[in-house]
Amino acid sequence: MTNKEFFEKTLKSEAPIFVKVLKAIPKDKLDYKPHEKARTLGRIAFQLASQPQFISAIVQTGVPDFGEYREPGNPDIGIITALAEKNFSKLQEDLRAVSEKEWENGTAKLEFPGGTWETKKYDMAWSFLFDAIHHRGQVTTYLRAIGAKVPSVYGGSADEKPSV
Numbered sequence: 409m410t411n412k413e414f415f416e417k418t419l420k421s422e423a424p425i426f427v428k429v430l431k432a433i434p435k436d437k438l439d440y441k442p443h444e445k446a447r448t449l450g451r452i453a454f455q456l457a458s459q460p461q462f463i464s465a466i467v468q469t470g471v472p473d474f475g476e477y478r479e480p481g482n483p484d485i486g487i488i489t490a491l492a493e494k495n496f497s498k499l500q501e502d503l504r505a506v507s508e509k510e511w512e513n514g515t516a517k518l519e520f521p522g523g524t525w526e527t528k529k530y531d532m533a534w535s536f537l538f539d540a541i542h543h544r545g546q547v548t549t550y551l552r553a554i555g556a557k558v559p560s561v562y563g564g565s566a567d568e569k570p571s572v
Contacts, residue, residue, distance in 0.1 A: 411530055412511040415537075416503050422541065423496040426456055428559045429544050429551075430489045437554045438483050449550045450483035452543055457492035459540040460499040466532050467502050470516040 409417070430453055438450030465473035516532035518525045525532070551558045557567040564570040
Protein backbone atom coordinates (compact mmCIF):
# COMPACT_ATOMS: atom_id res chain seq x y z
CA MET A 409 0.00 0.00 0.00
CA THR A 410 1.39 3.42 -0.91
CA ASN A 411 1.43 6.42 1.40
CA LYS A 412 -1.37 8.03 -0.65
CA GLU A 413 -3.49 4.87 -0.53
CA PHE A 414 -3.00 4.70 3.23
CA PHE A 415 -4.00 8.35 3.60
CA GLU A 416 -7.15 7.73 1.53
CA LYS A 417 -7.98 4.62 3.58
CA THR A 418 -7.41 6.51 6.84
CA LEU A 419 -9.53 9.43 5.71
CA LYS A 420 -12.35 7.11 4.63
CA SER A 421 -12.50 5.60 8.13
CA GLU A 422 -11.95 8.89 10.02
CA ALA A 423 -14.46 11.12 8.18
CA PRO A 424 -17.59 9.41 9.57
CA ILE A 425 -16.15 9.59 13.09
CA PHE A 426 -15.67 13.34 12.73
CA VAL A 427 -19.29 13.73 11.65
CA LYS A 428 -20.53 11.50 14.48
CA VAL A 429 -18.65 13.56 17.08
CA LEU A 430 -19.97 16.82 15.61
CA LYS A 431 -23.54 15.48 15.66
CA ALA A 432 -23.13 14.73 19.38
CA ILE A 433 -22.70 18.42 20.21
CA PRO A 434 -25.86 19.87 21.77
CA LYS A 435 -26.96 22.94 19.81
CA ASP A 436 -27.33 24.98 22.99
CA LYS A 437 -23.76 24.30 24.22
CA LEU A 438 -21.66 25.75 21.41
CA ASP A 439 -20.49 28.60 23.62
CA TYR A 440 -19.06 26.24 26.27
CA LYS A 441 -15.36 26.49 27.10
CA PRO A 442 -13.67 24.96 30.15
CA HIS A 443 -11.33 27.89 30.76
CA GLU A 444 -11.16 31.57 29.86
CA LYS A 445 -8.18 30.92 27.55
CA ALA A 446 -9.86 27.98 25.82
CA ARG A 447 -11.74 28.24 22.55
CA THR A 448 -15.46 27.58 22.56
CA LEU A 449 -16.89 24.24 21.54
CA GLY A 450 -18.51 25.91 18.52
CA ARG A 451 -15.24 27.40 17.29
CA ILE A 452 -13.45 24.06 17.57
CA ALA A 453 -16.34 22.31 15.80
CA PHE A 454 -16.12 24.83 12.96
CA GLN A 455 -12.38 24.21 12.67
CA LEU A 456 -13.03 20.45 12.40
CA ALA A 457 -15.55 21.06 9.63
CA SER A 458 -13.08 23.31 7.79
CA GLN A 459 -9.92 21.23 8.19
CA PRO A 460 -10.62 18.97 5.16
CA GLN A 461 -10.89 22.12 3.02
CA PHE A 462 -7.40 23.14 4.14
CA ILE A 463 -6.08 19.66 3.25
CA SER A 464 -7.77 19.86 -0.16
CA ALA A 465 -5.89 23.08 -0.88
CA ILE A 466 -2.62 21.45 0.18
CA VAL A 467 -3.28 18.52 -2.16
CA GLN A 468 -4.32 20.74 -5.06
CA THR A 469 -1.94 23.70 -4.82
CA GLY A 470 0.57 22.98 -2.05
CA VAL A 471 -0.69 25.94 -0.04
CA PRO A 472 -3.38 25.65 2.65
CA ASP A 473 -5.98 28.30 1.87
CA PHE A 474 -7.41 29.98 4.95
CA GLY A 475 -8.89 32.86 2.93
CA GLU A 476 -12.52 31.83 3.33
CA TYR A 477 -12.08 30.55 6.87
CA ARG A 478 -14.02 32.77 9.23
CA GLU A 479 -15.22 31.29 12.48
CA PRO A 480 -18.86 32.23 12.89
CA GLY A 481 -19.78 34.40 15.83
CA ASN A 482 -22.96 32.43 16.45
CA PRO A 483 -22.39 28.96 14.98
CA ASP A 484 -25.14 26.47 14.18
CA ILE A 485 -24.21 22.80 14.67
CA GLY A 486 -26.45 21.66 11.80
CA ILE A 487 -24.64 23.97 9.39
CA ILE A 488 -21.25 22.97 10.80
CA THR A 489 -22.04 19.25 10.42
CA ALA A 490 -23.25 19.73 6.83
CA LEU A 491 -20.06 21.67 6.07
CA ALA A 492 -17.94 18.83 7.47
CA GLU A 493 -19.75 16.25 5.33
CA LYS A 494 -19.32 18.41 2.21
CA ASN A 495 -15.65 19.14 2.89
CA PHE A 496 -14.72 15.52 3.63
CA SER A 497 -16.45 14.40 0.43
CA LYS A 498 -14.62 17.05 -1.60
CA LEU A 499 -11.28 16.10 -0.02
CA GLN A 500 -11.79 12.47 -1.02
CA GLU A 501 -12.45 13.62 -4.62
CA ASP A 502 -9.37 15.85 -4.59
CA LEU A 503 -7.21 12.99 -3.32
CA ARG A 504 -8.38 10.71 -6.12
CA ALA A 505 -7.42 13.42 -8.63
CA VAL A 506 -3.82 13.83 -7.47
CA SER A 507 -1.25 11.44 -8.89
CA GLU A 508 1.02 9.29 -6.75
CA LYS A 509 3.99 11.22 -8.15
CA GLU A 510 2.51 14.59 -7.15
CA TRP A 511 1.53 13.24 -3.70
CA GLU A 512 5.06 11.99 -3.07
CA ASN A 513 7.08 14.75 -4.72
CA GLY A 514 4.87 17.84 -4.65
CA THR A 515 5.84 20.48 -2.14
CA ALA A 516 3.70 22.44 0.28
CA LYS A 517 4.34 25.75 1.95
CA LEU A 518 2.66 27.41 4.91
CA GLU A 519 3.57 30.96 5.86
CA PHE A 520 2.57 32.15 9.32
CA PRO A 521 3.50 35.06 11.59
CA GLY A 522 6.41 33.15 13.16
CA GLY A 523 7.95 31.84 9.96
CA THR A 524 7.50 29.45 7.06
CA TRP A 525 7.00 25.69 6.92
CA GLU A 526 8.01 23.99 3.68
CA THR A 527 7.65 20.24 3.26
CA LYS A 528 6.17 17.56 0.99
CA LYS A 529 2.43 17.71 0.26
CA TYR A 530 1.86 14.36 1.93
CA ASP A 531 3.69 15.47 5.07
CA MET A 532 1.59 18.61 5.47
CA ALA A 533 -1.64 16.75 4.64
CA TRP A 534 -0.92 14.13 7.31
CA SER A 535 -0.04 16.86 9.82
CA PHE A 536 -3.32 18.68 9.20
CA LEU A 537 -5.25 15.41 9.57
CA PHE A 538 -3.48 14.62 12.85
CA ASP A 539 -4.25 18.13 14.08
CA ALA A 540 -7.93 17.58 13.30
CA ILE A 541 -7.90 14.23 15.12
CA HIS A 542 -6.34 15.96 18.14
CA HIS A 543 -9.08 18.62 18.16
CA ARG A 544 -11.75 15.95 17.73
CA GLY A 545 -10.46 14.42 20.97
CA GLN A 546 -10.68 17.85 22.55
CA VAL A 547 -14.33 18.04 21.52
CA THR A 548 -15.05 14.68 23.17
CA THR A 549 -13.61 15.97 26.46
CA TYR A 550 -15.84 19.03 26.19
CA LEU A 551 -18.82 16.72 25.57
CA ARG A 552 -18.09 14.81 28.76
CA ALA A 553 -17.71 18.06 30.73
CA ILE A 554 -21.10 19.40 29.59
CA GLY A 555 -22.86 16.13 30.35
CA ALA A 556 -23.48 15.17 26.72
CA LYS A 557 -23.06 11.62 25.48
CA VAL A 558 -19.61 10.85 24.09
CA PRO A 559 -19.81 8.70 20.96
CA SER A 560 -17.61 5.73 20.26
CA VAL A 561 -14.50 6.86 18.43
CA TYR A 562 -11.92 4.02 18.31
CA GLY A 563 -13.78 1.64 20.54
CA GLY A 564 -16.48 1.98 23.10
CA SER A 565 -17.09 4.99 25.28
CA ALA A 566 -18.92 5.16 28.59
CA ASP A 567 -21.99 6.12 26.53
CA GLU A 568 -21.76 3.98 23.40
CA LYS A 569 -20.65 0.42 22.76
CA PRO A 570 -18.06 -0.02 20.04
CA SER A 571 -19.44 -0.47 16.54
CA VAL A 572 -17.79 -3.41 14.86
